[in-house]
Amino acid sequence: MTAASDYVVIDRVAKTYNPGSRQQVDAVTATSFSVKAGEFVTLLGPSGCGKSTLLMMVAGLDTPSTGTINVAGQPMAAPRAETGIMFQDPTLLPWKSALENVLFPFRAMNRPVAPFEGRAAQLLDQVGLAGFHDHKPRQLSGGMRQRVAICRALVYEPDLLLMDEPFSALDAITRDEMNLVLMKMWHDHRRTALFVTHSIREAVFLSDRVLVMSPRPGRVVEDVAIPFDRPRTLEIGETAEFNRICAHLRNRISH
Amino acid sequence: MTVIDTVTATAARAPVRLRLVTLDRLRSAALPIGFAAAVLLLWQVAVDIGGYPKVILPAPSDIASALAANFSEICRQAVPTTRDTLAGFCIAAVLGIGLASLLTVNRLLRDAIYPLVIVIQLVPKIAWTPLFIVWAGIGWPSRLTIATFIAFFPIFMAMLAGLESTDGSLVRLCRALTATPWRTFWLVRFPASMPYLFSGLKIGITLSVIGVVVAEFISSSEGLGFFILKSAALLQTDVILAAILVLCLVGLASFGLVHLGELAVRRWRGD
Numbered sequence: 001m002t003a004a005s006d007y008v009v010i011d012r013v014a015k016t017y018n019p020g021s022r023q024q025v026d027a028v029t030a031t032s033f034s035v036k037a038g039e040f041v042t043l044l045g046p047s048g049c050g051k052s053t054l055l056m057m058v059a060g061l062d063t064p065s066t067g068t069i070n071v072a073g074q075p076m077a078a079p080r081a082e083t084g085i086m087f088q089d090p091t092l093l094p095w096k097s098a099l100e101n102v103l104f105p106f107r108a109m110n111r112p113v114a115p116f117e118g119r120a121a122q123l124l125d126q127v128g129l130a131g132f133h134d135h136k137p138r139q140l141s142g143g144m145r146q147r148v149a150i151c152r153a154l155v156y157e158p159d160l161l162l163m164d165e166p167f168s169a170l171d172a173i174t175r176d177e178m179n180l181v182l183m184k185m186w187h188d189h190r191r192t193a194l195f196v197t198h199s200i201r202e203a204v205f206l207s208d209r210v211l212v213m214s215p216r217p218g219r220v221v222e223d224v225a226i227p228f229d230r231p232r233t234l235e236i237g238e239t240a241e242f243n244r245i246c247a248h249l250r251n252r253i254s255h
Numbered sequence: 256m257t258v259i260d261t262v263t264a265t266a267a268r269a270p271v272r273l274r275l276v277t278l279d280r281l282r283s284a285a286l287p288i289g290f291a292a293a294v295l296l297l298w299q300v301a302v303d304i305g306g307y308p309k310v311i312l313p314a315p316s317d318i319a320s321a322l323a324a325n326f327s328e329i330c331r332q333a334v335p336t337t338r339d340t341l342a343g344f345c346i347a348a349v350l351g352i353g354l355a356s357l358l359t360v361n362r363l364l365r366d367a368i369y370p371l372v373i374v375i376q377l378v379p380k381i382a383w384t385p386l387f388i389v390w391a392g393i394g395w396p397s398r399l400t401i402a403t404f405i406a407f408f409p410i411f412m413a414m415l416a417g418l419e420s421t422d423g424s425l426v427r428l429c430r431a432l433t434a435t436p437w438r439t440f441w442l443v444r445f446p447a448s449m450p451y452l453f454s455g456l457k458i459g460i461t462l463s464v465i466g467v468v469v470a471e472f473i474s475s476s477e478g479l480g481f482f483i484l485k486s487a488a489l490l491q492t493d494v495i496l497a498a499i500l501v502l503c504l505v506g507l508a509s510f511g512l513v514h515l516g517e518l519a520v521r522r523w524r525g526d
Contacts, residue, residue, distance in 0.1 A: 059431055081433045091424045095446060095524045107442055108434035 006034040007192045008058060008160065013067035014217075015053050026217035027053045030067065033211055033220050035194055040186060042195040042203040043220075045213030046253060051196045054218070055164050058194060059085055071160060081109055084158035084191070086166040090145035092137040092152075098124060098144075099133040102151045109156070116155060123151040126188070127181050143174040147181060154189055161186070161193040167202070176234055179205055187231055200246050200253075201237060212252045222252045313493035321493035322500065329501050332482040336467055337505050339395055339478070343402025344463040344509070348456060350403070351410030359418040360440060372411065380405040380462075381469055388474050398470040398478070405466035406459035413455025417448025446524050453517045460513050464506045479505070 010033050017025040028050040035041045043051040056062040058069055060079035069076040071083070092101045102120040106113045124133055127147040137145055146166055153161060166182075167175045179202060186193060186206075197203050203210045204226055212222040226245065228236050236242050295315045301307075302314035309317055322329065358365040384401050391397035421444045429439040471480025479502050486494040 061427060061431055079431045079433050083431070085428070085431045087424055087428070089424060091422075091428045093425065093443065093446075104442075105432050108429050108432040108438060110435075110438060 005036045007037040007039075007072060008035040008194060009070040010034065010054070010058070011068045011070070013054070013057065013064045013069060015050065015057065015062070016065045019065065028064075029217040029219050031213075031219035032067075033223065035192055037192050038190055039208050040193040040195065040206060041209045041211060042197060042207040043211050043213055044197060044200065044203040044249060044253070045218060046215050047198055049213045049215050050218030051213050052164050055162055055194060055196045059083060059162050081156070082159050084153035084156070084161045086146075086149050086153050086161075086163040088165045088168055090137070090142075090149040092145055092148060094137050097134045097136060098129060098140065098148045101137070101148050102155050104152060105156045120151065120155050123155055123185075124148070127151055127185065141174075142170055143178055146170065146178055150182060150185055154185060154191075157189075159191060161191045163193070163195045165196055165198070168197070168199070175199075175202070180234065182206065183230075183232060200249050204242060204245050204249070205232065205234075205237060210249060212249060222249075224249060310490050310492050313496065317493040318496045318500070321491070322497035325494055325497060329479070329482065329498055332477060332479050332498070333501050333505055335395065335398075336464075336471065336478040336480065336502070337509070339398045339402055339467045339470075340460075340463045340505065340509055341512075343399050343466065344406050344456075344460050346399070346403045347406035347459055347463065348410055351407050351455070351459070352414050352452065355411050355414035355418060356440070356445070358415060359444065360436060369415075372408075376408045376412070380408070380466070384466075384470055384473055388470070393474040393476075398467050398475065401470045402463045402466040406463040409458035409462065410452070410455040413451045413458075414448060417451025417455075418444050420451070421447045449520055449524060453513070453520070456513050456516070457510065460509045461506065464502070464509065468502065 010031065012030045012032050013028060014026070014030045015028040017023070017027060031054070033041075043054060045051045053062060057064050058071065058076065060076050060083070063077075071080065074080075093104060096104070099117070099120055102124060103113050103116060106116055121133060124130065124147075127150055129144060129147055129151075132140065132144065137148070140148070149166065153163075163182075167178045170178060183206060195203075195206060207226050210224045210226060211220045212224065213219065214221045224245065228242070299314050299316060302312060313321070354368075358369060383404065387400045387404070388397045391400050425443050425447070426439060429443055434442070467478065468480035468483075471478035472484055475481040479498050483495050483498050483502075486492075486498065
């Protein structure tokens with residue numbers, strides 16, 4: 001049933017916390033979907049619908065109660081070094097410079113750092129942080145910190161990029177900017193991407209496909225293809241088709 | 256505005272700022288020194304006019320001459336006190352950091368040992384001093400043991416608090432990046448706990464001095480504590496105060512060493 005080009009395959013995955021106890025929470029009920037290689041897919045849903053839980057299971061940071069997850073043909077059991085990840089907060093080491101933070105994955109994986117310094121610096125330049133390489137996180141704005149986190153997720157050239165509401169803590173203007181930066185970086189580096197958000201417009205702007213999740217216990221209730229050509233600009237947000245898709249998604253979320 | 260204008264304007268402003276900084280620094284040093292001088296002067300005048308017996312309250316000038324007269328003796332006694340303080344502190348630091356690290360990495364050990372450490376910590380540490388003298392004799396080993404014992408707890412507790420307060424999302428990031436627990440410890444938990452550790456070390460060094468002096472009070476034939484007690488028996492109040500002054504300098508110097516260590520670690524961490 002799964003095509004060879006399916007990079008991430010979620011097969012009847014469910015997650016229950018504290019099973020059998022009074023605090024039992026069904027976070028995700030048997031849900032299945034797949035992401036093709038090179039595709040940008042967004043999980044869209046209301047807060048608490050289990051979309052982050054799903055993402056963490058794809059990252060190997062959480063295990064499904066039932067069902068299986070396959071990434072690149074391998075069943076997921078533990079985190080894999082070929083996955084890039086972004087969290088809701090930038091999660092930077094406060095005592096290290098922007099450049100050192102971008103290089104952090106190599107240190108964590110106990111790989112030599114020096115050969116990648118050039119690439120890390122280049123990535124920082126690409127996200128508009130030229131001249132900020134030696135700044136500490138506290139000297140950077142919220143948007144700049146998330147830019148550093150984007151670079152950190154890309155620097156070791158992962159094949160899969162997982163993003164858990166990375167821009168939800170930012171203001172609307174910065175968020176638009178970050179969407180453009182992410183779009184550009186994804187275009188330049190082309191990775192399979194799974195993105196989680198509760199912002200409908202963000203989901204439509206970024207994705208090839210949007211998967212709508214129901215409120216808890218979450219499952220994917222609709223799979224919407226987004227037809228806009230790439231590279232995209234913020235102007236597509238004003239087109240009638242963009243707004244029609246948004247209205248449709250909004251409708252699906254509230255039902 | 257031309258470039259030259261800007262440069263001149265900056266150049267003109269710079270010395271003013273520099274002068275303000277120097278003045279500020281001067282002020283922060285001059286104020287406490289001035290206040291201390293005023294108190295000493297008042298003390299001197301009060302003793303001179305009030306005519307208190309020297310044995311009860313010697314004037315600052317008496318203390319100064321007592322220090323001058325006994326300087327070599329006091330310095331000689333300060334050596335073992337300083338040595339035991341620093342040695343006890345260093346052992347306590349190694350043990351405190353080591354045990355806290357071990358308990359953070361191993362959950363089972365933590366649950367087994369941590370409650371016991373809290374219980375021991377609740378007993379006033381000084382109360383153990385006579386026991387250590389029974390066990391380790393009246394020489395430097397017992398003083399070292401007491402200093403270590405008393406300085407260990409704040410260092411251990413601060414290090415453990417620092418290691419456990421590490422941002423959970425950083426630890427999760429390490430897990431996602433397939434870092435081993437040991438690498439996570441070395442790259443994230445350990446550097447993140449440094450501010451906590453140094454607050455513990457600063458308390459530890461202060462307590463280490465106290466531990467050594469108390470041990471010297473109880474049973475010793477050398478050290479500033481012993482010297483103070485001996486002078487008290489001879490009712491040499493001015494000599495006692497001179498010895499306390501030197502003890503104060505010993506404490507200050509040890510504290511300064513810890514502070515230097517903090518600056519070095521900050522540089523290593525890249526602050």
